[in-house]
Amino acid sequence: MAYILAFDWKVFLTIFASVFVAELGDKTQLATMLFATDKDVSKWMVFASASCALVVASAFGVLAGTFLSGYINEKVLAYIAGASFILIGLYTIYSA
Numbered sequence: 001m002a003y004i005l006a007f008d009w010k011v012f013l014t015i016f017a018s019v020f021v022a023e024l025g026d027k028t029q030l031a032t033m034l035f036a037t038d039k040d041v042s043k044w045m046v047f048a049s050a051s052c053a054l055v056v057a058s059a060f061g062v063l064a065g066t067f068l069s070g071y072i073n074e075k076v077l078a079y080i081a082g083a084s085f086i087l088i089g090l091y092t093i094y095s096a
Contacts, residue, residue: 019058028054 023029032050036043068077 023054 028050032046035041035046035050065077072080
């Protein structure tokens with residue numbers, strides 16, 4: 001229980017910066033901007049909805065990571081994630 005109350009600013013800022021930079025300019029942000037252009041929709045509703053969606057998606061990521069870490073070594077997961085990003089990048093370059 002004590003680990004829940006401990007707050008590590010270094011870890012927080014590292015994760016925040018990583019997710020923030022990863023989300024800039026991606027299709028999620030572009031879709032949110034598209035919704036915000038609708039004059040009939042409250043900008044607060046767009047913000048709240050997009051924020052909740054990111055929170056739920058992040059929760060799925062945390063749950064999946066927690067589950068996988070029980071079966072796969074953390075270092076192996078890092079290699080898998082890195083290789084996946086490289087493959088996605090190569091596919092994106094190839095299909096452009």
